[in-house]
Each structure stands twice: as C-alpha cells, then as structure tokens.
Amino acid sequence: MKYTRELLKDVEGYVPGEQPKIPGIIKLNTNENPYPPSPKVMEALRALSPDALRKYPDPLSVNFRRAYAERFGYPGPEWVLAGNGMDELLALAIRTFVNPGDAVLASYPTYSLYEVLCQLHGCRIVYVDLDDNFQLPESFFSTPARMCLLTRPNAPSGVSAPREAVERLCREFDGIVVIDEAYVDFGGDNCMDFPKRFENAIVMRTFSKSFSLAGMRLGTAVAQPAIINEFMKTKDSYNLDACSQAAALAAIQDYDYMESNVAKVRATRARLRAELQQLGFDVPESQSNFLLARWNGAPPAKEIFETLRTQNILVRYFNLRGLQNALRITVGTNAECDALLEALNVILKRN
Ligand SMILES: Cc1ncc(COP(=O)(O)O)c(C=O)c1O
Structure with missing residues (x-):
C-alpha cells in the first residue's frame, strides 16, 4: 500500500484471540x-444520566483514580493513571519513555502484543529466553535497554518470577521497569508497593480478568507522580469514557x-x-x-x-x-x- 508509512511495511499487527458469536x-x-461483573457495576451503568453522555467525561478520571490510590495505600490520584484497557497504557508507556530505535527488554515467551507495540513505535524488542521452568535467567538482569516489560505472572506460562527478582531488576536496571500484573489477582504476592520504593517502577493492571470487565476496557498504571505526569502529556484527553469511569469506580469499591x-x-x-x-x-x-x-x-x-x-x-x-x-x-x-x-x-x- 503506497500511502502507508515506511515503518508499517513489515508490520502484520496483533491478532487477538477469536471472539466468535456462536451460541453455546x-x-x-x-x-x-x-x-x-459486580452487580454494583451494572447498577452504576444504569444510573448514568443522559447528561453524563451528553458532556465530555472528566479528562483525568479523578474520582476513580482517588479510590484506586486509596485501595492500594497510595497518597492520592497523582500516583495513578487510568486507561482504555491496559493495552492502551502499554502503548503509552512506550510512546512516553522509549525513543524510536531504542531497545525494549522482554522475556520470551511473553505477551505477544509487546513486540507489535515496539514495531509500531520503531523501537527494537530484545528477548531473553526464560529457562525451562519459565524463570528469568541471569543474563536478563544485565541486558541493557531503555525499558523492560515484565509480565508477572507471566503469560502464557502462568508462572511468576520471584518478587525478589523483580526488586533486583528495579534496583539494577537502568531504565523504566513496567511490571504487567494483568493476572496478579489470581496469584499470591504482587509488586504494588514497588512504585513507592523505586522511581523507575510502573505497575500496570487490568479490569479485564479478575474484575470480569474485558468488554469495558479499563486499565491502570501506578507509578511515582513524576512518571504519571509524563503520561498525562501523551494520553488522549478523554481516554476513559463516562461509562468506563462509572464502572471502574463501582468495581474498585466492590473489591x-x-x-x-x-x-x-x-x-x-x-x-x-x-x-x-x-x-x-x-x-x-x-x-x-x-x-x-x-x-x-x-x-x-x-x-x-x-x-x-x-x-x-x-x-x-x-x-x-x-x-x-x-x-x-x-x-x-x-x-x-x-x-x-x-x-x-x-x-x-x-x-
Ligand atoms: C499479559 C497481559 N497484559 C495486558 C493485557 C491487556 O489487558 P486489557 O484487556 O486491559 O487491554 C493482557 C490481555 O490479555 C495480557 O494478557
């Protein structure tokens, strides 16, 4: 296609799992x-006024971000970013912190969207293979890159790297560490406290899995306010619509x-x-x-x-x-x- 950007020539795009509409x-x-999802989410959606749809939503999703911060023991909404699904936040993280041409480190196998997002941004994904038990090898910690994307628990293995390994990564890695906790509610421990301790840590979560809200498209990132501020420059003004904000607030309040x-x-x-x-x-x-x-x-x-x-x-x-x-x-x-x-x-x- 002669009109397409050069960069997209060899990009196939991400292929999500099928969503066939076959009864049964x-x-x-x-x-x-x-x-x-929680009945309270459904109630909150039904309670939306026509005015809530007529007008633009809160561009900063402040009510939800405040409730989310409180839930996880953070001082306020300035530590939280809300997004149109975690996929949006992953793309934003790359757009915000990675220059075209830079390296982005990920383990292999991992969430295959990461590679596509890097292709779309013109940066390079550098994979380090997990060992036979799906654990991070030593070389993972010494591979230089601008950003590291770590799925914990990992997809598609379901296995979690030890928390200490992620802690070490945050300490030793000279770049942003995105900890993708899409599945963390189904596991044991988590790294939600890391942003308090590490200026380079971003913990991302989604409401698509544990909260049963994949159809709503809701994701969060928790990081130090200086990091969240940078995201504010790159996100769409109204990236969370009025329905999503109402649903998100009701969901987090019905933990x-x-x-x-x-x-x-x-x-x-x-x-x-x-x-x-x-x-x-x-x-x-x-x-x-x-x-x-x-x-x-x-x-x-x-x-x-x-x-x-x-x-x-x-x-x-x-x-x-x-x-x-x-x-x-x-x-x-x-x-x-x-x-x-x-x-x-x-x-x-x-x-
Ligand atoms: C590891 C991982 N991260 C992020 C996501 C994206 O979540 P969302 O539905 O919020 O875009 C998924 C979705 O399957 C996932 O598997």
Missing part, C-alpha cells in the same frame, strides 16, 4: 473471567466481589490442572486464570486445538517458537472445564 460456545481462549470470583477460578484451576496432568499434559503451576498445557504425544497440540474448535470449544494455540507443543487454556466454570476434559479424553484416547 465454550470460550477458553482469551482469559476472560467466566463469572459476571470483595472480585475476590470471591477469583476464589472460584482458583479452585477450578487446581482441579483442571490435576485432570490435565492425569491425561498426560505437562502443566506448570499457574498463578493466573489460565494453564499452559504442554503436550508431546499424538495427535499434536495444533490438531487437538483444531478438533476442539470443531466441537465449539475454543482454547488458544500459538504458532510461536517454544509454544508449538502447547495449548493455553483459560480456566472457565466447572461445567466448561468438564466439557473440555470430556472432549480431550475422547480426542486423546482415539490415538
């Missing part, structure tokens, strides 16, 4: 929460509800992992709402994925280095996981 489909491919859904997902995750292991999959212990099921038998993982697809059961298959023998399976309801296990039993026994 079992959707275990995009790490959505199988349970509905217990989120935690009760997370507890259900965690219980199902333990059962699903044990059953997948029984079937012969190698499944690392996950701190997320998905499991990476590695499979070296027959039929190959890709074929299992395709057969499940014909039965209206969607999981995720990545045709990427190191992941070709694996399926990433979102933890659904107990009934959804039972249906998946039943289908897998048939597919695997047929061979």
